[in-house]
Amino acid sequence: MDRSPAREDAALTPQQRKMRKLGLVAADDFVLHLPLRYEDETQVTPIGRLIPGMWAQVEGEVTRCEVAYRPRRQLVAAIRDETGELGLRYLNFYPSQQKQLAVGRRIRARGEARGGFFGMEMVHPRTTVAGDDAPLPDRLTPVYPTTEGLPQATLRKAIAAALKTADLADTLPQPLLQRYGLMPFGESVRLLHAPPPEVATESLVDRAHPAWLRIKFDELLAQQLSLARARAARLDKRAPPLARSTAPDGLVARLLATLPFALTGAQQRVREEIAADLARPHPMQRLLQGDVGSGKTVVAALAAAQAIDNGFQAALMAPTEILAEQHFRKLVGWLEPLGVTVAWLTGSLAAKARREAAALIESGEARLAVGTQALIQQHVQFARLGLSIVDEQHRFGVGQRLALRNKGGEDEIFPHQLMMSATPIPRTLAMTFFADLDVSVIDELPPGRVPVITKLLSDARRDEVVARIREAARAGRQVYWVCPLVEESETLELQTAVDTYEALRHALPELRVGLVHGRLPTAEKAAVMQAFKDGEVDLLVATTVIEVGVDVPNASLMVIEHAERFGLAQLHQLRGRVGRGAAESVCVLLYQGPLSQVAKARLRTMHETTDGFEIARRDLELRGPGEFLGVRQSGLALMRFADLENDLEIAEQAHEAAAQLQAEAPDVVSAHLSRWMRGREDFLKA
Structure with a gap:
C-alpha cells in the first residue's frame, strides 16, 4: 500500500x-x-460596572441590531441588563453574526470596554448565545x-x-x-x-505556577539530553585524522615562519587545542571565540594549513561579502606565497568566474576555498574537504551549516568543523545551548593595541563632533560615521545615509567623503571600501554593512549616530573597527534623548568597559539570549516555554539532572527525548 x-x-x-x-x-x-x-469566562460583570479599558464578559438581551453606513459600513448592536446598556460594534462582519445578534436574543459578549460616542461600547467583542442550557464555564478558558x-x-x-x-x-x-x-x-x-x-x-x-515550572524543567532537560546525544553521535562518526606535521618543510611550519608577527599566548593555546582535535578520527566541533581584533583569522589559517598538510581541502564561509573578502585577502597574502591556491566564490561573481572557481574546488587544485553561502550551492563539489570553517556562525541557519559539513560527507567520513564568533557567549548559554561544542577562547589582544576611548555625546553637540573630525583628518587620520539603524524601513535607512553624506560633505568641503550602504552594487561597494583602505577617503559614511570585516589601522575615530537604537553586541562590533593601529582611538556615541532605561544601561556599559565578555554578560541581562543563539534553533520547536533570562536556576538544575540521567538511566533519557524532541534532534548536530 x-x-x-x-x-x-x-x-x-x-x-x-x-x-x-x-x-x-x-x-x-x-x-x-x-x-x-x-481568558476568564467564569463570571459575568454587570454592564453598569464597566469602566473604559476593562476586559470583561457581560450578558444581556439584544435591544438593537442594524447595519449602519456612516461613517462607514458597520454592524451596530446593543445589549441591556438590569444595570445598563452596552453598544457592540463590528467594522467587519458576516451574516451569521448579524443573525446571532437578533433582537430579543440573550447573548454573552467578551471584550474591552471603551467610551464611545453614544456611551460605553465594545468593538469586535467575542459573542456566544446565553441561556439556561449554556452555563458559565467553571475553569479559565485557554487561548x-x-x-x-x-x-x-x-x-x-x-x-x-x-x-x-x-x-x-x-x-x-x-x-x-x-x-x-x-x-x-x-x-x-x-x-x-x-x-x-x-x-x-x-x-x-x-509562567510561575508549579505546573509551568515542571514544563520548563522538562523542556530544558530534553534540550540538555539531546545536546549530549548530538555530542555522542559526533564521537561515533568518522573524520579524516589530520595529523600535526612537525616537518620544517610542512605548510604549518612555513606559515608560522613567514608570518609578520608572533602569535599571542592565547592564540598559541587555542591553536594547540584545535590541532589536537583535528588529529582525532572523529569530527571536531569547536567554537573559537575571540573579541573583535583578537586574531581569529590566523588561527583559522593554521587549522586550514594542517588540513592541507594532510592532503585535504579547507573551506571558510562568512555571512557577508565584506567579511569574506577580508578573510580572503589575509589568507591569500599568507598562503599564496607558500604555493597554496585559494579559490574565491560569492554570489556576486560573474557566471564565468563562478564556474572557474567551482572547477578549481572540484579538481582539488584549490586547497582552500573562501566565500559566502555560495560555497554550499548544489553545483559546488569539493574533491576532498577535510575542514569547514564558519565565521560569525550565529548568522547562518542550521541547514546552511549542515550543508557545508555534508559537502565532505563521503563514505560516512565527515569534515572537521571550526566555528568562529566575535560575540562572546556568557557561561549560562555555553552551558545550556552550546553544551555539544568544545569552546576555545582567545582572551588576549595582540600587543600594541590601544584600548578605544568611548565618549557619550548628546545629538545637540553635533557641531563639536564635526570639528573633531576635521582635527583628526588634519592629523592624517581617517574617520567612520555610522548612520542610525532604521528597523522599520530599509529605504528610510538608505535615505538617512544619503542625507548624512550630503550634510557632511557640505560641512567639511575640504575632506574626501565616501558613502557605503547595503543597496550599493557589490563592485561599487568594494571600490569605496578599497579607496578608504588605501587612504583616498578621509571620512566614510556607512550603514551597518561595516559592522564586521573592515580592517583599516589608520582609522582612529568613529561616530555612531543615534547610538541608542543599536544593541550592545552591535555597538561593540562597530567600535572594534577602530583601535586597530598604534594611534589613540575614540568612539563617539551620539544619542538623542529622552533615553529609555534599557538604552541608558546599554550606553553606560559601552562607556564603562571594552571587555567583550562583560558586555555579553550585561547584554544577556538586558535583552535575553536571542542574539547569541542567532538562528541556532532554526527549524526547532525548542525553548517554547523556558526563558533563560528568568529561568537560569531551572536551567542549572536541568544541566545537573541530565548528567546524572545519562550516567545512570539511559531508558529514562530515551523516554524523555521521545516525548519532547520527536525527530528534531538532527538540527542540534550543526
Whole structure:
C-alpha cells in the first residue's frame, strides 16, 4: 500500500493540514501545545460596572441590531441588563453574526470596554448565545497559538481528546521529582490546559505556577539530553585524522615562519587545542571565540594549513561579502606565497568566474576555498574537504551549516568543523545551548593595541563632533560615521545615509567623503571600501554593512549616530573597527534623548568597559539570549516555554539532572527525548 507523504497529505482534512502546519500530528504534540494566555469566562460583570479599558464578559438581551453606513459600513448592536446598556460594534462582519445578534436574543459578549460616542461600547467583542442550557464555564478558558482558519474551539476540542488518549505517565523517576520539588507531568499539563478558577491567573500568565515550572524543567532537560546525544553521535562518526606535521618543510611550519608577527599566548593555546582535535578520527566541533581584533583569522589559517598538510581541502564561509573578502585577502597574502591556491566564490561573481572557481574546488587544485553561502550551492563539489570553517556562525541557519559539513560527507567520513564568533557567549548559554561544542577562547589582544576611548555625546553637540573630525583628518587620520539603524524601513535607512553624506560633505568641503550602504552594487561597494583602505577617503559614511570585516589601522575615530537604537553586541562590533593601529582611538556615541532605561544601561556599559565578555554578560541581562543563539534553533520547536533570562536556576538544575540521567538511566533519557524532541534532534548536530 502506498503511504507516500503526498498520498497521506491528500487524505488529510483542511483542519488536519492546518494542525500539521503547527506541528500537531500525534497525541503528544497536542498535549504539549500549551496556552499562550487565558481568558476568564467564569463570571459575568454587570454592564453598569464597566469602566473604559476593562476586559470583561457581560450578558444581556439584544435591544438593537442594524447595519449602519456612516461613517462607514458597520454592524451596530446593543445589549441591556438590569444595570445598563452596552453598544457592540463590528467594522467587519458576516451574516451569521448579524443573525446571532437578533433582537430579543440573550447573548454573552467578551471584550474591552471603551467610551464611545453614544456611551460605553465594545468593538469586535467575542459573542456566544446565553441561556439556561449554556452555563458559565467553571475553569479559565485557554487561548492557544494557532494559524489562520483554525479556530480556538477546534483546537480546544482536539487537545481535550488528546489528553484522554495520550500517555501522560511521568518520564522522570520519583526521587528526581522530589529532589527538585517538581509536580507530576500529567497533573501539570491537565492543569495548564484547564486551570480551575481558584488558580491565581497571574501565576499562569507569568509562567510561575508549579505546573509551568515542571514544563520548563522538562523542556530544558530534553534540550540538555539531546545536546549530549548530538555530542555522542559526533564521537561515533568518522573524520579524516589530520595529523600535526612537525616537518620544517610542512605548510604549518612555513606559515608560522613567514608570518609578520608572533602569535599571542592565547592564540598559541587555542591553536594547540584545535590541532589536537583535528588529529582525532572523529569530527571536531569547536567554537573559537575571540573579541573583535583578537586574531581569529590566523588561527583559522593554521587549522586550514594542517588540513592541507594532510592532503585535504579547507573551506571558510562568512555571512557577508565584506567579511569574506577580508578573510580572503589575509589568507591569500599568507598562503599564496607558500604555493597554496585559494579559490574565491560569492554570489556576486560573474557566471564565468563562478564556474572557474567551482572547477578549481572540484579538481582539488584549490586547497582552500573562501566565500559566502555560495560555497554550499548544489553545483559546488569539493574533491576532498577535510575542514569547514564558519565565521560569525550565529548568522547562518542550521541547514546552511549542515550543508557545508555534508559537502565532505563521503563514505560516512565527515569534515572537521571550526566555528568562529566575535560575540562572546556568557557561561549560562555555553552551558545550556552550546553544551555539544568544545569552546576555545582567545582572551588576549595582540600587543600594541590601544584600548578605544568611548565618549557619550548628546545629538545637540553635533557641531563639536564635526570639528573633531576635521582635527583628526588634519592629523592624517581617517574617520567612520555610522548612520542610525532604521528597523522599520530599509529605504528610510538608505535615505538617512544619503542625507548624512550630503550634510557632511557640505560641512567639511575640504575632506574626501565616501558613502557605503547595503543597496550599493557589490563592485561599487568594494571600490569605496578599497579607496578608504588605501587612504583616498578621509571620512566614510556607512550603514551597518561595516559592522564586521573592515580592517583599516589608520582609522582612529568613529561616530555612531543615534547610538541608542543599536544593541550592545552591535555597538561593540562597530567600535572594534577602530583601535586597530598604534594611534589613540575614540568612539563617539551620539544619542538623542529622552533615553529609555534599557538604552541608558546599554550606553553606560559601552562607556564603562571594552571587555567583550562583560558586555555579553550585561547584554544577556538586558535583552535575553536571542542574539547569541542567532538562528541556532532554526527549524526547532525548542525553548517554547523556558526563558533563560528568568529561568537560569531551572536551567542549572536541568544541566545537573541530565548528567546524572545519562550516567545512570539511559531508558529514562530515551523516554524523555521521545516525548519532547520527536525527530528534531538532527538540527542540534550543526
